[in-house]
Amino acid sequence: MEPLIATHDLKKVYRIGKVSVPALRGISINVQEGEFVAVVGPSGCGKSTLLHVLGGLTRPTSGKVLVDGNDLFGMSDAQRTRFRAHKIGFVFQRFNLLPTLTARDNILLAQQIGDGCNPHRFASVTAMLGIVDKLRYRPNEMSGGEQQRIAIARAIVCEPKILMADEPTGNLDSENSQIVLNMMRAVNREFRQTILMITHNPAAAAVADRIIRMRDGHVVSD
Amino acid sequence: MIGRMIAQNILRRPIRTVISVLAVAIEVGMVMLVVGLTHGMLHDSARRIGGLGADVMVQAPHASMFLGMTTAPLPIKLGDRFAQLNHVQAVTPVLFQFDSSGVSLIWGIDMESWNRVTGGFAYLRGGPFTGPYDVLVDDWYARQNHVRVGQTLHLLNHNFRVAGIVVHGKGSRLFIPLVTAEHLAEQQERASIFFIKCTNPGYTDDVIHSIKELLPNYTVLSVQEYMSLLTSNDLPALTDFITVLVAIAVMIGFLVIFLSMYTTIAERTREIGILKSLGATKGYIIELILREAGVLCLAGIIVGYAGTWAGRMLIYTTFPTVTVELTVRWAAWAALLALTGSLVGAFYPALRAAQLDPVDALAYE
Numbered sequence A: 001m002e003p004l005i006a007t008h009d010l011k012k013v014y015r016i017g018k019v020s021v022p023a024l025r026g027i028s029i030n031v032q033e034g035e036f037v038a039v040v041g042p043s044g045c046g047k048s049t050l051l052h053v054l055g056g057l058t059r060p061t062s063g064k065v066l067v068d069g070n071d072l073f074g075m076s077d078a079q080r081t082r083f084r085a086h087k088i089g090f091v092f093q094r095f096n097l098l099p100t101l102t103a104r105d106n107i108l109l110a111q112q113i114g115d116g117c118n119p120h121r122f123a124s125v126t127a128m129l130g131i132v133d134k135l136r137y138r139p140n141e142m143s144g145g146e147q148q149r150i151a152i153a154r155a156i157v158c159e160p161k162i163l164m165a166d167e168p169t170g171n172l173d174s175e176n177s178q179i180v181l182n183m184m185r186a187v188n189r190e191f192r193q194t195i196l197m198i199t200h201n202p203a204a205a206a207v208a209d210r211i212i213r214m215r216d217g218h219v220v221s222d
Numbered sequence B: 001m002i003g004r005m006i007a008q009n010i011l012r013r014p015i016r017t018v019i020s021v022l023a024v025a026i027e028v029g030m031v032m033l034v035v036g037l038t039h040g041m042l043h044d045s046a047r048r049i050g051g052l053g054a055d056v057m058v059q060a061p062h063a064s065m066f067l068g069m070t071t072a073p074l075p076i077k078l079g080d081r082f083a084q085l086n087h088v089q090a091v092t093p094v095l096f097q098f099d100s101s102g103v104s105l106i107w108g109i110d111m112e113s114w115n116r117v118t119g120g121f122a123y124l125r126g127g128p129f130t131g132p133y134d135v136l137v138d139d140w141y142a143r144q145n146h147v148r149v150g151q152t153l154h155l156l157n158h159n160f161r162v163a164g165i166v167v168h169g170k171g172s173r174l175f176i177p178l179v180t181a182e183h184l185a186e187q188q189e190r191a192s193i194f195f196i197k198c199t200n201p202g203y204t205d206d207v208i209h210s211i212k213e214l215l216p217n218y219t220v221l222s223v224q225e226y227m228s229l230l231t232s233n234d235l236p237a238l239t240d241f242i243t244v245l246v247a248i249a250v251m252i253g254f255l256v257i258f259l260s261m262y263t264t265i266a267e268r269t270r271e272i273g274i275l276k277s278l279g280a281t282k283g284y285i286i287e288l289i290l291r292e293a294g295v296l297c298l299a300g301i302i303v304g305y306a307g308t309w310a311g312r313m314l315i316y317t318t319f320p321t322v323t324v325e326l327t328v329r330w331a332a333w334a335a336l337l338a339l340t341g342s343l344v345g346a347f348y349p350a351l352r353a354a355q356l357d358p359v360d361a362l363a364y365e
């Protein structure tokens, strides 16, 4: 079967003035549809960079990224932005909800930006994540665990091909971490949602189908 | 959703909002009051010149359209030569004096010839001059300043006795004897302007023609022509003056909105990063910022209209003889200028926001 994400010898070098920082030194991975993949590795090994490149937020220095058969960086910026809105959902360590909007509006905003999303999905996603009674609150009125569940709802409300999560439990206590991880697992099972999740959390690795270990910009085990 | 984000952003930064709205309001108010004042003054003076009953007016070369702005007076003897021309029924000289204390133009008139040209005043109270330091005021001025006959008015650094109150609509609101005006101006036998009445208004052009032959460089106009010049909407001299003030006003609105949106972008970098991570296009971000500026501007326009109205009240109580002519046309122009200035001011910040790198913006503290 054709992989959902396919990349070969992906490299990314950051340049800060005259200094070059190689963040990705040749990554080749495939992710199948419906897979729940965890990416682990020490801080600074290039996990976030990998996620940003696979998600179309950052352009690689060399190498191609195919998502659902589309060459992500062969598109124009505008095309890639639209593609991301429909096909890729992000969850971040810092939740990144818009502070001025309620939970409901944060999720609806993603639907609006994703233009053409299935509007009925809102109800099933919020029910499944157990946040129906949180929808009228603003981010600063919710716990971290609740905020992260809103962020997950926002990321998957447009039925993206892939959900990318960068240390989603990094700012949570262990109880809330466990809740969020269980939600990720449930989302993966119930919606057959493909997930690529960066994590430091040993428990996180346990809920995933597959673990990719990285070090110094390389994949060391898969 | 954009609407709700904008509403929140506007409500959450009250000081920024108030300053932006005020700047646009000042812009709108300034445009409307400046235009309203000039139009009011011109139309008012056009009406009063028209009410004289004269047909032709003669002024020094390159005279300003604004009566009283020209200082170079004409020899009074010229009046005799005009009187000898064909079809001239009467000629009267007037010397203008500016009374800086009350922003009023005082006309020094020669009562005998004045009566022949204009048909004379209609007196509501009192009567004509009886001495050199007598003044006539019109009913409008009298009412606004609570002036009574016999009372003393301090004008041109002298005390004048109010000899009479006349019906408004004949040239000025304040009149003193010509000889007194000449004396105070230290201009013996001089006049600022001559008003000429023809034996029949149909001869106006002939009379103008004769005067131009006699004095080729002088400013000779029919009263009709002068009035239409004052009431037309595109006065050459006026446009420069208004343009400068309008440009300053628009600049104020533009700069404040620019700065306001620029600082907003810096403050909201992370939020823009979030929008971009959700797949918001450049167009979406630009629209968001421009609409926010648009809302601030619309609020400013409304406050500006209210301020204009209040400003007019203030002007009316401070300078009772001044007219501020507010028109729908200029209200629309002021709004359009404010909106354009605001959108142009917000455009660069909007573009900057749209071009932010999503990952950098998300990492922004």
Ligand SMILES: Nc1ncnc2c1ncn2[C@@H]1O[C@H](COP(=O)(O)OP(=O)(O)O)[C@@H](O)[C@H]1O
Residues within 6 Å of the ligand: A014, A015, A016, A021, A022, A023, A041, A042, A043, A044, A045, A046, A047, A048, A049, A050
């Ligand atoms: N925007 C950037 N500019 C320069 N260097 C960066 C940037 N982002 C990341 N790096 C560097 O790239 C390497 C990998 O970073 P990152 O992908 O964030 O690792 P991880 O997420 O595994 O901690 C690190 O050495 C980091 O300092």
Ligand SMILES: [Mg+2]
Residues within 6 Å of the ligand: A047, A048, A049
């Ligand atoms: Mg990281």
